[in-house]
Amino acid sequence: MMTESRRIDREVAHHLLQRRGQLTRRWLRAVRKQMHIRPVSRDAVVGLINQLPLLFDELCASVGEGAEEADTMRAGRDARRHGSERWRQGFALDELYLELDLLQRCVQACVREYFAGAQSRVSQAATHEAIERFFSDAIRGAIGQFQAHQDRRVNDAMGQRDLAVKRQRNSDERLRMAAEAAGLGIFEWDPETDGAVWENDRMYQITGQPRTEGALNIGDFIERVVHPDDAARVRSELKAALTSLLDFQTIFRIRRRSDGALRFLAASGRFMPASSGVGQILVGTLADVTQRVAADEATKEADRRKDIFLATLAHELRNPLAPILTAAHLLAKGSVPAAELRWIHDVVERHARHLAHLIDDLLDVSRITAGKIRLRKEVFNVWSAIDRAIEMNASAAAQRGHRLEVATSAQSALFVYGDLTRITQIVSNLLDNAIKYTNAGGDIRLAASASYSHVSITLQDNGMGMRPELIPSLFDLFEQASADGQPGKSGLGIGLSVARSLVSMHGGTITASSEGLGKGSIFTVSLPLCDAPVEVSAARVESDPVIPAVCKVLIVDDNEDAALSLAKILDDHDVRVATCGFEAVEIAREFGPKVVLLDLGLPDISGHEVATRLRKQQGGSDMLLVALTGYGQPEDRERTKATGFNHHLVKPVRIEEIFSILNCASKPDSL
Structure with missing residues (x-):
């Protein structure tokens, strides 16, 4: 009986193997009918077919061998592999259970078909029990594996969530730290x-x-x-x-x-x-952002002041040009009476000097900003600077009818250690400022006194005055005081800024005060006091320029008007004119000049190159070379000196300076 039973089991297993394809198709149709089982794509079907053989082979082996324990273990292992794969494909737990249950039903139906056609009357119950036991173990194993995967997925998700929360907290903390910083x-x-x-x-x-x-x-x-x-x-x-x-x-x-x-x-x-x-x-x-807003406003204000400055500069340059052009027109009329000619001369000279003063102010701003101002310090009486400043501005004050008072009762010597020219410039700028902003017929008072370790220079006027809130910015670049309802005053708005910088370079201070509009202004310059020099030289008395003896002069300038006009002034000398460098070298070779007035910016070769070539000519070492240029900064003077120039004159040049140089050149052994 036992032998017959095992024979039947082998035949059943053989029957299942022979109908594997049919059974598989039947199972797939059953799976497709269950719409909630996913996926139902062609790739998913191929996946099902590829997974079925192992499970099916184990089933047949289990039925054919009588479902021994080892076979059951293999079935469970294959079922767990099947459950793992179905989890990877995204199946849910109920879908996996239904899939294996449908496979069991298909197998049971196939077994019943075998027994229906078999001649043996052996009970089929044992075979069905073996199949049911196999699938029961397989389903439990697959579901267990499926649940294990799901548990791991949940644990992984929880771990990833915790990690994401931790990273988010760290990110938030870094954000807070960055925000704090x-x-x-x-x-x-x-x-x-x-x-x-x-x-x-x-x-x-x-x-x-x-x-x-x-x-x-x-x-x-x-x-x-x-x-x-x-x-x-x-x-x-x-x-x-x-x-x-x-x-x-x-x-x-x-x-x-x-x-x-x-x-x-x-x-x-x-x-x-x-x-x-x-x-x-x-x-x-x-x-x-208070500081940022203030900086933006300051930038806008600086731009506004620059715009005003450029407009003022154009106005200031046109003002002196108008009378100069008018004077030229008058001269073109022909015969001009001597008195009118003298008046024309004064007009041209006065306004030309005003133009030169404007240019000097602009250069001073540039030099101070670049830190290129060099003070030539000496010990001197501060009254010398005051006297020079008064001399420079007396004519302008007289034109407006100002009463200029100088406190002479206490003119004791007040010595400072500084640059006489720059201190004179400071006082002159303040005096020029007072003249501009004081109505015609007004009063201006200058005084100087010593207090402890400082000398104070005070300039007071009864002019238009200032609003108190404007005083702190009065010394800023391009800043100009203006009274309500009054027309704008002349000037570039840089004089007081230059004065403050120069005073600071001397270790002093400058302050301004006013009781308000229409109540005048007071400016005070304070400079360190120093001891008197051991020997104070007497003030130099400038004499009228001495007309030099006749000597050979070569004028080199690409501005033909400038060259010819200078030649006419020097018509008492033997003068030649050249308008380029190569021409100057050729004329000098034939002419043999004693003095060469040489512009540096020539169209062909530079004045420095011309000077070098002239020195190499016969008699070149005896020539007196004078640089005549618009460049006047210290490094410019150092370069001309290194090239071999004897003098460096900055345009516009005072004719008296040229006469003085020619006078020295006409003397024996002047070089």
Whole structure:
């Protein structure tokens, strides 16, 4: 009986193997009918077919061998592999159970078909029990493996979530640290609840809100902190951002609650989903941008002053050019009476000197800014600088009918250690400023006195005065005082700035004061006092220029008008003119000049190259080379000296200086 039973089992297993294809197709049709089993694509079907053989082979082996324990273990192992693969493909637990259950039903039906056609009357119950036991073990193993994979997936998801939360916390902490380092306050506002969270102390520091009173919501913040003039605008911008859910950015003023200080704040925010999943919250930052706003305003103000300066410069340059051109027109009329000719001469000279003064002021600003001003210091009586400044400005004061008073009663010697020319320039700038801003017939008073270790030079006028709030910026570059209702005054607005810089270079100070518009001004320069020199030389008395004896002069300048006009002035000498470098070298070779007045900026070769070539000519070492140029900075003088020039004259040159050089050149052994 036992032998017959095992024979039947082998035949059943053989029957199943022979109908594997048919059984597989039947199973797949059953699977397709269950619409909730996924996936149902062609690739998924191929996957099912590829997984079935192992499981099916184990089933047949189990039935054919009588379902021994080892076979059951293999079936469970194959079923677990099947469950793992189905999990990878995205199956749910009930889908896996149904899939294996359908396979069991198909196998049972195939077995029943075998017994229906078999001649043997052996009971088929044992075979069905073996198949049912096989699938029961297989389903449990597959489901166990499936659940194990799901548990691992859940654990992995939980671990990834915990890692993501940790990373988010670290990111938030880094963001807070960056915000703290940047001086940013961080806040959140929930429009639904009107609740606010201030996430760091910087919010309280910026706004001056007491920490004990907690955070302010948007409404309270605008009402209590935002400047009243900006409150309506901030509300409108916030409402627009809330409606559109676009980023919110604005700059506004506040009165800091702790001390009432006016500050400029920049708010920036973005709407993000609330943690509850309902609605949006505004997450943003708050920054104190007072210094940035002030810097922007200062830049705009500097640009405004530069624009005014350029317009003023054009005006100031045109003013002296107009009378010079008029004088030229008068000279073109022909015969001019001697008195009128003298007047024309004075007009041209006065306005030409004014142009030169404007250029000197501009150069001084450039040199001071670049740190290229060099002081030639000596010990001198400060009254020498005052006397020179008065001499330079006396004519302008007389034209406006000013009464210029100098405190002569106490003119004791007041010695300072400094640059006489620059101190003279300081006093001259102040005196020129007083003349400009004092109405015709006004009074100007100059005084100097010693106090402790300093000398004070005071200049007082009864002119237009100044508004007190303008005094701190009076010495800024391009700044000009102006009275309400009065026309603009002449000048570039750089004289006082230059004066302050020069005074500072001497270790002194300069201050200004006024009781208001129409009440005059007082300027005070304070310089360090020093001891008198052991021997004070008498003031040099300048004599009238001595007309030199006739000598050979070569004038080299590509500006033909300048060269020919200078030649006419020097017509008592034997003069030749050249307008380029090569021409100058050729003329000098034939002419043999004693003095060469040489421009440096020539069209072909530079004046330095011309000087070098002249020195190499026969008799070149005996020539007196005079650089005649518009370049007058210290490095320019050093270069001409190194090239071999004897003198360096800056245009426009005083004719007296040229006469003096020619006078020296005409003397024996002058070189």
